[in-house]
Amino acid sequence: MEESDVTLAINGGIGFGSKLNAKQLAAITKYMNENDEIELTIFQQLYITVPESKVAMLKEEFEQVGLACYPVGNYVKSLRTCNFCKGAEEEGMPVAIELNKILAGRPVPFTLRPAYTGCPIGCGEPLIHDIGVMKVRSGYNLYIGGKAKGTDARVGALILEEATPEELYGAVDQIIEIYSAQGKRREPFAKFVDRYGFENIYHAIAGSSPQ
Numbered sequence: 001m002e003e004s005d006v007t008l009a010i011n012g013g014i015g016f017g018s019k020l021n022a023k024q025l026a027a028i029t030k031y032m033n034e035n036d037e038i039e040l041t042i043f044q045q046l047y048i049t050v051p052e053s054k055v056a057m058l059k060e061e062f063e064q065v066g067l068a069c070y071p072v073g074n075y076v077k078s079l080r081t082c083n084f085c086k087g088a089e090e091e092g093m094p095v096a097i098e099l100n101k102i103l104a105g106r107p108v109p110f111t112l113r114p115a116y117t118g119c120p121i122g123c124g125e126p127l128i129h130d131i132g133v134m135k136v137r138s139g140y141n142l143y144i145g146g147k148a149k150g151t152d153a154r155v156g157a158l159i160l161e162e163a164t165p166e167e168l169y170g171a172v173d174q175i176i177e178i179y180s181a182q183g184k185r186r187e188p189f190a191k192f193v194d195r196y197g198f199e200n201i202y203h204a205i206a207g208s209s210p211q
């Protein structure tokens with residue numbers, strides 16, 4: 001019986017820009033044949049297709065050189081970020097890393113794209129993502145329901161303003177829980193926000209915020 005293939009999404013994790021070093025590139029190409037291809041997605045991820053029996057070994061090798069692996073399909077994507085041009089601490093890189101841990105790879109009704117940006121200039125375009133976070137002064141604004149594609153593209157609505165990291169983590173976790181439980185199969189997040197109601201999500205989050 002022919003072995004099935006699995007597609008993996010990989011990138012260099014959250015850092016100063018979406019970069020890969022030579023060691024990481026070598027690890028990615030090590031098991032590729034001459035005509036195999038890598039897909040560069042618009043979402044700061046590379047897609048590679050590998051035989052199912054090699055997935056565990058490859059993940060381990062990739063992680064050893066600092067590559068992050070994520071599932072492909074109806075999951076939360078890894079966090080798209082800006083380049084943190086003003087410095088890791090000032091622009092909240094530790095918060096972005098923690099957010100990515102909370103969000104990336106969680107199963108959801110339809111692929112969900114989160115984005116983070118370290119200041120209001122917004123290079124990571126958080127307002128047109130399903131879930132967008134923007135560091136504003138000492139807090140974090142959280143937007144939901146943005147949509148970059150289609151003739152009905154729109155910006156997300158502000159659901160938390162100048163939140164603390166803990167409030168932000170709790171809110172995004174709760175939002176994913178609600179969407180996972182209440183979203184219809186293959187219902188995009190922006191549509192879900194409209195159907196379920198922004199107000200209902202807002203009140204659910206307000207009710208679960210740390211005191």
Ligand code: SF4
Pocket residue numbers: 082083084085086091117118119120121122123124
């Ligand atoms: S959003 Fe702000 S911190 Fe991030 S890359 Fe753009 S200007 Fe720099």
